[in-house]
Amino acid sequence: MISLKVRGCNVDILPIVKGLVSETEKIREAYGGYEAYSAALGIEEIMAIKCRDEIEGIQELSEIDMVYVHHLSKFGEIETPTPAFCELIDLCTKDSIEVIPLDMNNEEFTEMYILTVKTLEFVREHRLAKKGMKRSFDMSSPESFAISWDDYLNKVKGYEKVSRKREAYIASQITDIAKYRHSLLAVIEAERVYSVVEHLKRGDDDGKVSPL
Secondary structure, eight states, X not given: OEEEXXXXXXXXXXXXXXXXXXXXXXXXXHOSSXXXXXXXXXXXXXXXXXXXXXXXXXXXXXXXXXXXHHHHGGGSOBOSSOHHHHHHHHHHHHTTOOOEEOSOOHHHHHHHHHHHSOHHHHTTHHHHHHHHHHOOOOOSSHHHHHHHHHHHHTTSHHXXXXXXXXXXXXXXXXXXXXXXXXXXXXXXXXXXXXXXXXXXXXXXXXXXOEEX
């Protein structure tokens, strides 16, 4: 957990690893006592998770996602949608609390992605996935792997730009929420957290970071 003071709001950022079932324990331990809760998801993703029992069909994984799951499964059971996000949304729903989206909505993200990722970069995904199966990553912890995996994907310039734009957007959303809330729990993928925190520190003179 990383704690910051942003515009007078006590912000706790909880890094999670996408897909790993055991990460739900982090959510259960952190939940409670906050004025607001947020997740690094778009509004449509939050609604889909909230209503996932009513949605038929199995979420399809991309080739890149399947390689990620292959490596991450060494740390335990994997599920989609991301269990940590599901747990946060379920707990908030039970308490009649709306989870605030930190990420772009589908239309915004699609437009940004099209303008950022070149066609030649997109078609390299198969080769990226194939090499990723054989590549060695930092497997010292789930978080280390997630960051190592993200660094690998971001060798593609377009993907790296998408990551940076998402991080800046998430930080801006946290700053906006801080204007009218006294305390906030923000659940964000481990690989995005460092940059989000740096954005917050640069954007707020009161942003002091200290590990809990």
